[in-house]
Amino acid sequence: MSQSAKALLAGLRRQIQEISPEDVDKKIGTGVKIIDVREADEFKQGHLPEATFIPRGFLELRIEDAVPDREREVVLYCAGGSRSLFAAHNLQELGYQNVSSMAGGFQRWKEKGFDVVIPETLSESQRKRYLRHLIIPEFGEKGQLKLLKSKVLLIGAGGLGCPAAIYLAAAGVGTIGIVDADVVEESNLQRQILHNAAGTGRPKVDSAKDALLAQNPGINVITYKERITSANAEEILRDYDLVIDGTDNFPTRYLINDACVLLKKPNVYGSVFRFEGQVSLFVPGRGACYRCLYPAPTPSELAPSCQEAGVLGILPGVIGLLQATEAIKWIAGIGEPLIGRLVWYDALRCVTRTYKLRQNPHCSVCGEHPSINTLQDLEWACAV
Amino acid sequence: MAISVLIPTVLRKYTSGTDQVVAHGASVREVLQDLERQFTGFSQNLYEADGELKAFVNIYVNEEDIRFLQDLQTPVQPNDTVTILPAIAGG
Numbered sequence: 001m002s003q004s005a006k007a008l009l010a011g012l013r014r015q016i017q018e019i020s021p022e023d024v025d026k027k028i029g030t031g032v033k034i035i036d037v038r039e040a041d042e043f044k045q046g047h048l049p050e051a052t053f054i055p056r057g058f059l060e061l062r063i064e065d066a067v068p069d070r071e072r073e074v075v076l077y078c079a080g081g082s083r084s085l086f087a088a089h090n091l092q093e094l095g096y097q098n099v100s101s102m103a104g105g106f107q108r109w110k111e112k113g114f115d116v117v118i119p120e121t122l123s124e125s126q127r128k129r130y131l132r133h134l135i136i137p138e139f140g141e142k143g144q145l146k147l148l149k150s151k152v153l154l155i156g157a158g159g160l161g162c163p164a165a166i167y168l169a170a171a172g173v174g175t176i177g178i179v180d181a182d183v184v185e186e187s188n189l190q191r192q193i194l195h196n197a198a199g200t201g202r203p204k205v206d207s208a209k210d211a212l213l214a215q216n217p218g219i220n221v222i223t224y225k226e227r228i229t230s231a232n233a234e235e236i237l238r239d240y241d242l243v244i245d246g247t248d249n250f251p252t253r254y255l256i257n258d259a260c261v262l263l264k265k266p267n268v269y270g271s272v273f274r275f276e277g278q279v280s281l282f283v284p285g286r287g288a289c290y291r292c293l294y295p296a297p298t299p300s301e302l303a304p305s306c307q308e309a310g311v312l313g314i315l316p317g318v319i320g321l322l323q324a325t326e327a328i329k330w331i332a333g334i335g336e337p338l339i340g341r342l343v344w345y346d347a348l349r350c351v352t353r354t355y356k357l358r359q360n361p362h363c364s365v366c367g368e369h370p371s372i373n374t375l376q377d378l379e380w381a382c383a384v
Numbered sequence: 385m386a387i388s389v390l391i392p393t394v395l396r397k398y399t400s401g402t403d404q405v406v407a408h409g410a411s412v413r414e415v416l417q418d419l420e421r422q423f424t425g426f427s428q429n430l431y432e433a434d435g436e437l438k439a440f441v442n443i444y445v446n447e448e449d450i451r452f453l454q455d456l457q458t459p460v461q462p463n464d465t466v467t468i469l470p471a472i473a474g475g
Contacts, residue, residue: 160475248475273472274393294471296439311474344469349403353390353467355447 012085016092017100021109024048024075024102032073033066035059037087038106042079046116048109051077056087063091065137070095077102077109120145126218130172143332144172150331151175153240155228155256157204158182159316160246160270162194164324169212169219171328176212177240179224180204191313228252230375233259242266242330244323250297251378257282257290258375261366266330270323272311275347277319280338280357281326284366287339292360297378315347387415387460390467398423407466412443413456415466430468440471 003011024034028049036047037056047053054062056078067074074096076084084101091099102109110116122141127134130144152173154161157180168176182204184195194211195204205223212221224236228247233255237243243265245256253271260267260282267282269290282289322343329335342355365372386406391399399405407422409415420427430441436455437443443450444467450458460466 156475158475246475248473250471250473253473270475271472272474276393276472278469278472294440294442309474316475344467346403353447355442355444355467355469356449356452358449358452360451 009082009085012089016085016088018081018085018103019075019100020103021112021114024077024109025114027073027075032075034075034077035063035066035087036078036106037076037084038078042106044119044121046110046118047106048077049115049117051117056083059087060090060094063094063096067096071097073098073100075100075102077105079105080107081105122148126172129216129218133171138334139332143334146332147172147328148174150242151177151240152242152244152327152331153177153179153237154244154246155179155252156246156248157192157194157208158188158246158248159191159272159311159313160320160323161244162192162208163317163320164244164246164327165208165212166194166215167321167324168327169216169221171324172216173219173328173331175220175222175240177222177224177236178205178208179226179228179236180208181225181227191311191316193317228255230255230377233375234263237263237265240265242268242327244268244270244327246270246320246323253290254297254378255375258365258372260284261289262373262375268323268326268330270316270319272316272319273309275312275315277315277322277345277347279319279322279326279343279345280341281330283330283337283339288357288359289363289366291365292363293342293357295360295364312347318345318347385410385460385462387462388465389415389419390465392468392470394470395426395468398426410459411456412445412450412458412460412466415460416456442469442471443467444469 034048034051036043036051036053037059039055043053052066054066076087078084081101081104088099088101133139133144134141150173152168154165157178165176184199184202184204184207186200188195189197194208199207203225205225209221209223237259243256243260245253245267247253257267261284264284269282270279326338330337340357342357344353361368364370385408389405389407391403391405396403407415407418409418416427430437432438445458445460445464
């Protein structure tokens, strides 16, 4: 027996609890899940704070990811309060026990003057490009927008910087800065994958920029063809959200560390030697820094740079990508950041080991009474 | 007591290229002394003139940095793993 839509709605109003905009406003931030069941073009024009967007057509398919707990309180809303009644009915049939529909919908919410969030959205071409990010529930459009707005500075366009940069570009990090004073040499090509044989003799920053923009024309690449020093470090770092240390020598590592501590920038550390590598994330105020890990510079007879020691070409690829992964996690705010842990990787045995990395209260730059308050270049003879 | 010690790349020239060796001792200091007995020259770059460990060489007992335990006096037990991890700079 068929019934009119009007009669069907009237029936649902008796079965489904309706909730006023005033009561929804009071519930925001108390653990209730608010779901906007309208269409994408409606959602884009404004929605309730903390609302999760699941259009009605996908509700049954996506609700279990969004609300795994069927006893959790769920409030649905649409434009006028009708579609959300149908949607609430469907959720009840799926076993959700505490579902209500906001009376009068978004229209009444706005009329009452409650907060409206206008979402930043991706363009159609961005939506296509980053689709595989967008469909990860923990990442989604929110994570992608964070990446697109972020600014990451890579210091060194070498073995670590190249693989990190190409994946950050591909992932849609909106602004990538690259600092490197060197030119491409033939001996770099065994591992520095942004550069190619035809580019030998070109500045690495130019070669890197071309490769990154070819991969993703939708990002900005800013180049600094200079060495990072105590004179320019603060000026260069200032505008960035995060720094990736991909340098090949101790003095620059200490300088980057000190600059990041003083400017409170997260510093993703990585270094390699023959078949082994190290990775960590130093976040000022949240955990140890490089000087907590290694308080004093290393004499070069025990730790030569790659130039003197050799490195398996693929190794900085592994370590650089671990650095890039930490950068993306940090920016998107997902997962457990590598703060307070040092990961050590041995390619020959294919093992990783994790060591605790504690903040040193006596650290000369991030300790309780730091002796380093301004940047200084270390006097150092790099070559053995 | 037999303690497993992980040898960093730079020190493998003393251990004939071996990356994992067994040493004996009840503390980190004793383990390092035993390594010097087994592999002459092994520890010559590890100490300052005053006998303290150099600040660019980290030693871990299992996953703990001995600077936050009892430095070279840190006791070790069978089944512990001691890791020597000097700073590396390559990129």
